[in-house]
Amino acid sequence: MIRVCLVVLLVWAGMLHAQGKTPIELSDNPETQRSLMQVPDGFEIQLVADEPTVVNPLQINFDAQGRLWVLCAPRYPQLLPGQEPNDYVVILEDFDAKGKARKSRVFVDGLMVPTGMMPGDGGVYVGQGEALYHFRDTKGTGKANERRVLLSGFGTADTHHTLNTFRWGPDGALYFNQGLYTHSSVETPFGPRKLFGGCIWRLQTDRLKLDVYDRSILPNNTWGHAFDAWGQSFIASAWPGALNLVLPDSPLHKNTNNDLVPRLKSTQIGAERHCGLEIVSGRHLPDDWQGNLLTGDFLSHRVYRYQLNDDGTRFVAKPLAPLVQSKHRKFRPIDIKQGPDGAIYIADLYQQIIQHNQVDFRDPRRGHERGRIWRVVRTDRPLTPMPKLVGVPLDEVVQQLAAPEEVTRQLAKRVLAESDHDKAASALERWLGKLDPKDANFERNRLEALWAYQGIDHVNTSLLTKTLASDNPHVRAAATRVLAAWHDRLPDALALLARQASDPQPRVRLEAVLAAGHMPVSGALPAALKALDLPVDPFLDYALRRTAVLLEPYWYKEFKAGRLTFAGNTKQVTFALQAIRAPDAVPLLINLYQSGKAGEANQVEVLQLIAALGNPTQQAMVWEAAHTGKGLTATQQARLLAGIETLARDKKFAAPKNADKLQSLFSNPEPEVAAAALRLAGAWKLESLRSTLAKEIANENPPRRQAAVDGLVSLGGPASASTLEAHAAKPQPYAIRLAAITGLAALDTALSARLASELLSEAPPPGQDPSRLYAEFLGSKGGATALVKALTKTPPAPDAAKIGLRVLVSLGTPEPDLTRLLHNAAGVAGKERKLDAEAVKRLLALLPQADPHRGEEVFRRPALGCFQCHALGGAGGRIGPDLSGIGTSAQPDYLLESILLPSKIIREGYTTAQVFTTSGKVFTGILQRESPKELVLRDPQRDDIVIPQDDIEEKKIGGSLMPNGLDHSLTDAELVDLVRFLSELGKPGPFGVTHVRVARRWQMLLPSPTVPSPSAEKALEDPQSLWSPLYSKTSGTLPLGEVARSLDKQVGLVRGQIEVVSPGKVALQFDNPGGLKLWLDGAPLESGAPVALTRGLHTLAVRIDFSVRTDLSLRCELADVPGSPAQARFVDGK
């Protein structure tokens, strides 16, 4: 009890000291914890085991005897000096009616921070540190006496990334995951396997053949992986809270090609932090639960349930009422497994602190002595009897392949794989002979048998051929994956592949294209490309490109030699050549273009490829097409010109002799064509066109004007500088001055800074925003210093300074001098805080009086710019972590420190980089990825800033994008309110995470000179309308105060977006529709009335008449219409 009190004291920093007792939601009594956990009606949650049997359970898995193996890591996450390794694997069995495991036995102990575990092959596989081990009991004592290193070389840099989430696949292979910071170079009998980053590995345990199964979709913290009944695998990630379909990735050796990393989204659920994933089935659960996904959300103390819907191409997961909701704050469900008995077993890490890197390993709040295993059962139906799989004839084992419980089918395959393979094969054959074609599960049973054959490595051509042609598309898709595994042992694998690639069902085609990547023969690609004859979705497009690249060594040589013809199918040839981008393919591409066989939609891609890979003579043909625009739409022509401009800048496309033909395009009626031509003229440095180009600066059309400035900047030299200077002063209109000065910054920084200070000393006129000017200075080397110098002489107007501060926040550029200067000019200067132990103590002591609601108001202040980078419930910036659940993982001291010293601890995945280029540019952002070719950053404005490695002069890694000094303008009370607000986020209560679909990301119409009255509904359609982001509060309510204040009239307009993934009827329900007029895509809408929506994006507009409406807020929920198949969500983000 003394220890409990001590822990509590530390947690609440004295807050609860005054009250002197443990709050019930932190009580260590299992029965108390159980009473705080809520399950659906008709269900009950039972305690299976607790400490000291189970401590810090990290993974649970059943074996064929129905025993539950639990990986326990009391030392997690780090063994400290002086400590001996004492982590262990314990087996629980013989569960009584109340769920309690009557027997437990430690199978292995003395482990050092193991992170993944799976029973099998007479013992247990364990992932620990750098190695995968197998422990075995060869003497029948019930405890392992043999320890073998199976593979070594896995990364150890982060124990929450080391080998985890072990799972047997239906194919008999063992799958496990590694996370983002894991730098693995694994020694295998088939050669080294390297992967620096997150992935799912696939291991054939009988020969230790290790390959990457997936590395394409969610790269890190993927702590859940489950196969559905048809072998499709799904992953649940704690980052960024998504459930995804796995698109099995390529073999390793080609995997460094960044062009092939797809940006695909199959489903996106919300801001949950998933850990553990199970797909449930079987007789114990209700019919409408079959195939549901269960995931643990360790932040919100819940186990979520989703319904999985499959439209043949992609899956959508629909949130349902959670399986478990806990008010107890140490409940951390991190692994979920359904037992063969049908009950849902949950590993509860039982921790107050789950953060890994932000909290000291010695923090006394970390738990090293407790852990819980729970199970959820139906009270109105008995559990399914545990199947007999061990100690019975194989003929009985094979019958379990038809069991309704997925886990039982899986364990039956395991038993077969571990039996004598010849005997297993004959048992399977006998069983297959007895299957009844009229059985509703006939096709699934045959698929199970096919997998069982794969598990014993026994090729059954006849069964494969039958399943490939099954009536059930799921079976065809799954069998296609087996085809890839057996291809070198089949008589006619390519013919089978070609048939699957033209299957009417898109997922079968996808599997066929992926399968082709495993067949190292020239004919595999043409077979896969049959998929082009049918519609190609983004998954298939990615897979086709990947396969073409993977197979390049086998088909391209043959193609050039004329031995491989693709049967004259130019669509296939074009696609394949585009995919591999081989320079010597240019003549082939020219041939395709000139014969008109490339197809209209493809021709710009073909031309751009010729431009990128060809010699000057070949490029001349592209130039001809670009300047005449023959056969191209305006958009295509502009794209082609822009493509040439990029190459011209990289000096890969020299100006042709007749380059001055560009001049005629300057006055092209299509602004996009004219703008592209102006830029290209500059990139080619066409002096002869200088004067014509300069005239366009005064053009009324903003894109043309901007393009002219860009062109002049590219032309460079004193002439450009003086032209721009001439446009930089009054009486030129503000917009032109702004454009000219911004352009000038790249040519003459000091001069531009002086002119900028004059411009900024004026308050920006309505509709004008000098953000770009600030950004230009911040993005060039020495730019910020020059600007500070000029602004010190001529200070900016308060409004101009405020815009500058916003830019600083949004770009995340650390420029303390400029920040201070702008703070002063804007009149928001504050004082700097020292953060020593004394100050932390003093501020945290104020927490009990702090008000989270006031804190939310502080968070929402535009001057702080929190939403620029952070989202709440998905709505807001994506540059910093979504803060929805932060309160459940972060302690107040950490939150305080993060606000005051943003760079001290950086959340993983938010590594920042500042990159200086050879051309004097500076880019600051989150490091997305880096390859020998390029580095990719993300900043608050742009998702992918691609910087070629060749252009990089210097790079600095580290630090936060969050500016220092955000707290300066806050009083102590406001600061503590803010901390209190953050610490409540995600906890049960008014700031909790909710599954209600409520609109959180809005935009409000700003008054502007071109749109005289915001009440005009026309504003919705007018592209000149200016909209400003607006976010709902955590509760989902949108305050309208800001909308009302920004108006001179009594009417305001806000809008939001809805994405529909499956069409159907939905309803938009407003809490209080008084004084609101609603439109959906321009058509009037009634609150709560069903409305049919097609797939895609839809815009909701709300007109608020403040003369009628007294409620200064609104709230809009997306409601399901009974019987409707619709799947929709509000668009979030920034």
Next chain:
Amino acid sequence: MLTRIGTYLLAIALAVPSPCVCDELRLKDGDRVVLLGNGFIGGEREFGFLEARLTRHQPKANVVFRNLGWPGDTILGLARTPGFQNPTGLDRLLKEVRELQPTVLIIGYGLNESFDGPDGLPRFRKEYDALLAKLAPLNARTVLLSPPPQEDLGKPWPDPREHNQHVEQYTEAIADLARDRKLLFVDVFRPMVEAKRTNASRRFTTNGIQLQRDGYVELARIIERSLVGKSLPEQIAIDAKGTVAPADVCTLENVELSAKGLKFHLRENIWPVPGDVRKMQVTGLKPGKYALAIDGRDVGSFTETALAAGISLDAGAMPLRAGEELCSAIVRKNDFFYRRWRPYNDHSRHWGFIGGDFQLWEKQVAEQEKVIAGLRFPRPYAVNVLLEERKP
């Protein structure tokens, strides 16, 4: 199967007669031995056989061993991850080797590279030479090891014949490098192939390339034989008069001869270590059943003829037990060093919290070195060979 054995025989036939192209490596007081390489080196830390074998010839010398083997590593240090204040790859490798100030370097690279086949050879040779050039200023006595062969485990494991031809080519390349740079070289490949040929029931690896206990026993033996040349007598012969052979490696003390047999203390110059076998022969005893006890532990009862033929001692009996204890102490030290050198969670962001732990781990390593030093030096043990009481 016959053809596979045939290939091995061919390899043996073509092999250089002596596996050693080197001078002796004699460890001396103050030596700091650094083991560097991939998993083949790294895995040794769990056994300690190599340290035990190389130090037993000068048991009083103060010598430390540090294992910097990193599974999956290549000659460019590619597997070495960036961690707290640690640079990446080769820079990290060099920094860590230099910090340990080695006087002896034992390097084992090439197994991972050998999977690149002959195409990778020129690059391997060049990169290995560059690494040696970078390490040369340390003036450490340097030993280059060849990679071990891939063990043939039958189906469904990969057939290693082709790969082993490549390993052999890499072995030659490493031998050439050693010759050019006048370094010591130990061929591990051919003696291991030979050992497997001699006794096919031995299993060196868990998966063909990952050495397990017997593999590391053999590796340490090969290296010791190659660098020290001396081997331990497999049998110690004592006669009932209290003389011992071979007299150059062991002596008898406190000999008590009686009608019931004899008691004595045996002092050995060199301790056996795991992998060694030991027979004790006692000759000249009068007929009868004798109880043999070593260091207070009953070994068994034997007739005078059995004793004259020699009794094979098991690992639980002295002096083999002392070798096991020594190796366990080395493994414990290796564990402490591993935790300090390559701790989990060494991603930079975690280090603010465990940076101070370095000193604590170093202290543990230093204390364990003292334990090892105490176990390294042979101590005499009591042997009783006494007639059993005849039961009525």
